[in-house]
Amino acid sequence: MCITRNNKMDSDALKATVGEAFAKQFGRQAQAIVTAPGRVNLLGEHTDYNGGFVLPMPLTLEICVAIGSGLKPGWAKLYSQNFDTSAEVDLAGDKADEWTDFILGCFKLSEQNPDLTAGYCIAVGSTLPMGAGISSSAALEVATLRAIAALAGVDPDPVAIAKTARKVENEFIGMPCGIMDQFASSVGTRNMALFLDTQSLDYELAPLIPDHKIITLHSGVTHKLTDGSYEQRVKECNSACEKLGIGLLRDVGVADLDRINAIGGVEAKRARHIVTDNQRVLDGVAALKARDAQAFGRLMSESHVSQKDDYEITVEETDELVDVAVQLGALGARQTGGGFGGSIVALVKDQDVDRWCDAMTSRYPQTKVLAIT
Template identity: 55%
Template sequence: MTADAAAAYEQHFGRAPELTTYAPGRVNLLGEHTDYNGGYVLPMPLKGLGVFIAVGRGPAPGVVEAYSDTFNASETRKITDGKEGRWSDYVLGCLKAVAQEEIAETGLRVTLITTLPMGAGLSSSAALEVASIRAASELFGKPISPVEIAVKARAVENGFVGMPCGIMDQFASSVGTPGNALFLNTRTLDYQPAHLPDGHSFVIVHSGVSHQLTEDGYATRVAECNAACEALGVEMLSDLGPDDLDRLSGIADLLARRTRHVITDNQRVLDGLDALKAGNMVLFGQLMNASHASQRDDYEITVPETDALVEAALQAGAIGARQTGGGFGGSIVVLVPDAAVETVGQSLVDSFAKARVLAVT
């Protein structure tokens, strides 16, 4: 795919790129909407599903020419531009964060190819941000560590694009290793790889319902969590643990349910990490099931299609299943014994006209 990105660059701009780079998407196994609350998450980068970029200096100082081979669409921006609500905002914001002065002098040309379906809940935007920062830092000789890349990418999405997300997606894409989960404390940025035991696989299934987080309830959930912090007198909901659940009876029911999800999903991440270390995939599956129920009932970010897919996956032989990503559509992640991967995947595709298997770990 990097070769394809380079070929698209040469075909579109009439010359070879100076370099190519790549960043993977991610699936989140446990810990949903906990990252902007300073909590724990357990994502996994996806091998082969990501964003592939080719770049080179351009002929016009300060001008960014961006071409998406996936969408067959071109956009031309100035490095001094602000957000305009276009796909190139993600690229432009990252370029400004890393090499605005250099691009003001040389200009830049970019082509990209993505193998991540838009709106699938697999962090296509974070992968685009990480790949863009990597490309600019390498092209202009400005080394940035993987952790710093994640921090900058999140800052772009928060401050330039206007999406109040946490850092999980960018961190998983920049720091993680495909094939391994990544345990992350989003408040301290302490992290450790989490090996996945043999004998089981995670199957990612798109529900067919695409989401657009900047247009749905994501920002509302962030605001509700902030209101819950104020009501409970804490800086972040990650200040609370299971022993604080009794305190929730003293605040509004909606805020209590949002808080309960964050507290319990934080604990599920910790328990899930222990389960992986012990090779206890039955327990891990139970934690996934509980996480989905919490997303559905307390955080209210699932949709009928993902609820039905989760239930059907469990009936077909999955050990665990849950909606993954920001919610309001997108994909589910299913834990399946290796021997049942094909059977479970085919059952879901046969039963749901819009469902499709995107990846198997």
């Protein structure tokens, strides 16, 4: 049996565990405890910072933040339950290239304008693995912003939370990402795909296909998007825009592929991926609504080839996993997330889920099934 279906800590259990850790660490009860989910992206990779379309969905894997007042004015005392490590952060300070930066950035940019001269205690716990390509950083940002709002007695607008979380990434962390991850974590609904136009922020929930499961499988290769590869792709897309005389790659479509190919070089490859993946998102939403599993699976596999050949963000391990996933019965599969490792996502018939999971994890012991939706 595929044991990953069981023994998953639900939100209430995670909140209880992190609340206990908070009390043990700080000697008092938390005043607010909130969660935010990670996400898996089904179609539309790197399209968000190009103003394009994306199709993610939230996972049951979450990050939990417990928050309360502290005794040291101007400082936040932090505790990570997963790593059993503590830290103190000067709320008037700058980033330190540590996990604490995501929390500090939220305090500085939150719409609730928390008092940075006050003291805070925060405990963090997670069922969401880091470096798996399923948005642990976005979930931490969304959860922290929710916690700050809860402490202030405010019920925040989910879209506003997503916008602020992206601002933390862009302006404080220095990662030039789009808004997909934060939006999926803050606005998404479990067991539904989220179709998002990242230019207008118009969105629509789309049903998953009955009698099929979306399986997220960690490749065992941890990715890190702060090594410059992600930023380089952003620069290459901007260069493609300059050569095409447009503002965003969203401004061209599949009808413009001849024009895109004519600019040549790496810019043509990057633009070709963005344009074709935008179209795959639109076609994918139609396939979900039509309950056409074969078509949706085919789009997933085509997206992986585009990531591999045109955007060049896959690695040998994920390429092999995607190929074997289909050989073993998946209707389609692709690398998901920012790239350079992380996870793959596959579409599998209900009747094949246990056999498929067992076959993949037996053949590749370094892999782990993270979620079945």
